[in-house]
Structure formats: C-alpha cells, structure tokens
Amino acid sequence: MIAKDYAAPPTADRFQRAGNEAEKQMAFYLKRAFGDDPAVHIFHNLRFEDGQDAAQIDHLVLHRSGAIIIESKSVTSSVSINERDEWTRQWNGRWTGMPSPVLQAKRQAEFLRKQLGAHREELLGKALFGLVQKGFQAFVIDVVVAISDQGVIQHRGRLPEVRKADQVVDRVRELMREQAGLSSLTSRDPRSKDWGITLKPEELTRTSAYLRNAHRDQQSSKELERTPTPAHRLAEPLDRQAATEVYTAVGPVVAPRVATPKFAPATPAFTCSKCASERLEVVYGQYGYYFKCLACDGNTRIDLKCSTCSGKLRTRKSQRQFFAECRTCDTSKLYFTNPA
Incomplete structure (x- = not known):
C-alpha cells in the first residue's frame, strides 16, 4: 500500500528536474509491485528533522520484518564503482568523483533507526511477559541505490546494493525474504543472534502512522534564498x-x-x-x-x-x-x- 505518495517538489533547476524524474520512475515501479499489498507500506519523499539535523529519504519500504531505503540517482551516462566502493561519474565525456550514494543511504538508515528508537515506547509493545520494553536496535534496515534505467553501471567486485531502477523491485523482494528469515525463531543464519525482529500488525500500523506524521516539508533552496x-x-x-x-x-x-x-x-x-x-x-x-x-x-x-x-x-x-x-x-x- 502507498502510505505516502510521490509528489515532485517544484523547481526551475533542470538537474533537479532530472532527479525528480528518476524518483518518479522508481515510485511507479514500487506502486505497481506493492500498491495493493496491505502488508507492505511504501513512502516517498520522507524528510525527518532532529534539532538542526535532518535526513531526506527518497523511498522507504516498510514491512513487519524490516525496512529498505531506496536512494534514486539520475544517471543518463555512466557511473563507475571500484573495489574500494569509490564512485565516479561520466559528465560531458569526463570522469569526476562523486559521493557514495550507498553511504548516503546508510546514514539515512542510522537517522531513521534513531528516530524510531526515540519513540519505541509509543510504537512497540513489551516483551518477556510485559516486563521489557522492545526496541528497534535489531530491526533490519537495508539500503538499495536505484540508477536510472538509461544509465550504465560499471563496477569491479560484488555489487549488492546498486541496481538499475527496473531491477530494484526484485532486489527489494529478496531483501524482504532475508529480513523475514532473520526474524524467524528457527533461523540458522548466524546474523539472527543480533538482528531480526517482527513487528505485530498493530505495531506496524503505529510505526507507519508515526512516519507519515513525522515528515517535515522543506522549502526549495531558491525559495529559501x-x-x-x-x-x-x-x-x-x-x-x-x-x-x-x-x-x-x-x-x-x-x-x-x-x-x-x-x-x-x-x-x-x-x-x-x-x-x-x-x-x-x-x-x-x-x-x-x-x-x-x-x-x-x-x-x-x-x-x-x-x-x-x-x-x-x-x-x-x-x-x-x-x-x-x-x-x-x-x-x-x-x-x-x-x-x-
């Protein structure tokens, strides 16, 4: 289900418009895949504030066993990722360095976990016969970087977090299965001793409502100037x-x-x-x-x-x-x- 629909912010910047188109493309794929699924909550353009700090999430997939943050990148030429996870981008025939969107999405995941953890008492119930407050420390939050369909990805080594936009849905489904497996009491995955919790249906509903209400819009840079x-x-x-x-x-x-x-x-x-x-x-x-x-x-x-x-x-x-x-x-x- 679409918990927060996509809405492109108005802009006169042609590069920002290209970014908006990449996000719109990804939003379409997610809506087609999960729009009618009440167990999967999809959010677009989420922005959270914490004092003077803030985080902008392009797309968020939330279900009972975890969450996936999707960072959309508008790429009409090529991006290259080396074995040290360093990114370069081709622009006007030249290659220049760029910040890693994978690390950017991971910072967003840390911010999101902190926000959820600060409200755990109102979002989650208690465990161990109602004596211990549950938390989000073990809630799995994965990240995926979505590159525009027309872009080209060049890389050396494994590339688990980066996909073309039309391949992201398949990767999201893989991650959802992995997250559900970690949450299973019968899981044999060694990571399950540290990771994996399952939200109750009412906890998922409360968490989804909190994310919608916690969203804060931001004026465009031109409007601020x-x-x-x-x-x-x-x-x-x-x-x-x-x-x-x-x-x-x-x-x-x-x-x-x-x-x-x-x-x-x-x-x-x-x-x-x-x-x-x-x-x-x-x-x-x-x-x-x-x-x-x-x-x-x-x-x-x-x-x-x-x-x-x-x-x-x-x-x-x-x-x-x-x-x-x-x-x-x-x-x-x-x-x-x-x-x-």
Whole structure:
C-alpha cells in the first residue's frame, strides 16, 4: 500500500528536474509491485528533522520484518564503482568523483533507526511477559541505490546494493525474504543472534502512522534564498554585543565574537562554475574549502572577500553551517548551509 505518495517538489533547476524524474520512475515501479499489498507500506519523499539535523529519504519500504531505503540517482551516462566502493561519474565525456550514494543511504538508515528508537515506547509493545520494553536496535534496515534505467553501471567486485531502477523491485523482494528469515525463531543464519525482529500488525500500523506524521516539508533552496529575514529577527549591530543571532531556515544559531556586521544583508546565491546549478555543498579538500556540485560533481572555488577591508575571508564550519570570518575587522557571517 502507498502510505505516502510521490509528489515532485517544484523547481526551475533542470538537474533537479532530472532527479525528480528518476524518483518518479522508481515510485511507479514500487506502486505497481506493492500498491495493493496491505502488508507492505511504501513512502516517498520522507524528510525527518532532529534539532538542526535532518535526513531526506527518497523511498522507504516498510514491512513487519524490516525496512529498505531506496536512494534514486539520475544517471543518463555512466557511473563507475571500484573495489574500494569509490564512485565516479561520466559528465560531458569526463570522469569526476562523486559521493557514495550507498553511504548516503546508510546514514539515512542510522537517522531513521534513531528516530524510531526515540519513540519505541509509543510504537512497540513489551516483551518477556510485559516486563521489557522492545526496541528497534535489531530491526533490519537495508539500503538499495536505484540508477536510472538509461544509465550504465560499471563496477569491479560484488555489487549488492546498486541496481538499475527496473531491477530494484526484485532486489527489494529478496531483501524482504532475508529480513523475514532473520526474524524467524528457527533461523540458522548466524546474523539472527543480533538482528531480526517482527513487528505485530498493530505495531506496524503505529510505526507507519508515526512516519507519515513525522515528515517535515522543506522549502526549495531558491525559495529559501528569496525569503527575506524578518526585521524583528535581526540582531541589533551593537559593538558591545558579545554575539549576534544568525537566522536560517532551521532556526537561530549563535556565532561568538561578532561585532557590527560588515556584509551585505542578503545571502548571495552561489552557483556551480561548470553547469550553473545551485545544488551545491561545501566540502573540505587538499587546498581548503570548496563547493561540490550535486548535479554535475564539478568543483567551484570559494573566493569571499570582506566588503570593508577587501581582505580574504576565512571559512569556519559549525556542523552543516559555514561562516565567513574577517580577522582584520573581527566579523563573522553565515554564508552557506549544506543540504541534509
């Protein structure tokens, strides 16, 4: 059954549109396979928040014996995966490195397990004659990466977690059988001593309802850039002030040692120097911080200068947020927040 249907977020970015098409394709395959099965709950575009942390799951398959996270990737050319699980992608005839979507999906699985575990008392019953609270520590959450049907996968070694989109359903069914086997009391799988629980039907229903209610929508990056900071939220620029509050879409973050702001009030819109996409994240490399494009995997220099002294600004990282700091003028301002 479809517990949360697919809905593509509006965007003017052609690379994001391609990503939406890949997710729509995968959603179609999952609906055709499990749409009428009440024992299998399908979710699309799930996003959870935990304080300033968040996780976006493209597709989630939930049943009584486990869950499968499916990460969709739009690939119109080729991806290559070596024996060390390092990913490269072909773009305009060139091969460039890219973050591993398998590791990305595994981080989402860890986030999901943490969220479920925090609500175990309301979602699960008790075991051992009602004396011990059940938990999600042994609940199996597997991951699969879905590559667009038109893409080509080149790899060396085993490739259990990556499939073409039209092959994902078969892999999901395999994983569901394995998860049910681990949960069986007669299982001979050595992993079953650490993994495998079976939710009761009412526990599955409560867990499914919790996931729907815990979902939080997020504005697109363009909408966030165009949303002005409310005037009543701006910190007053007093030199005696020890800190100023910098507001973002996720709430206030206190930045120490801040004097009167010397920057323009509007956050600049950064784009990829290769494809002009705004889907970027800040990463650290051999020569310092730079922008990595999530659309074409291209690299773009971060070259920020102080509007007062024209000096080069230093980047300071705080979790997913990045601040531009001028040591000469003793100023600091949030200039970018990495996507979850």
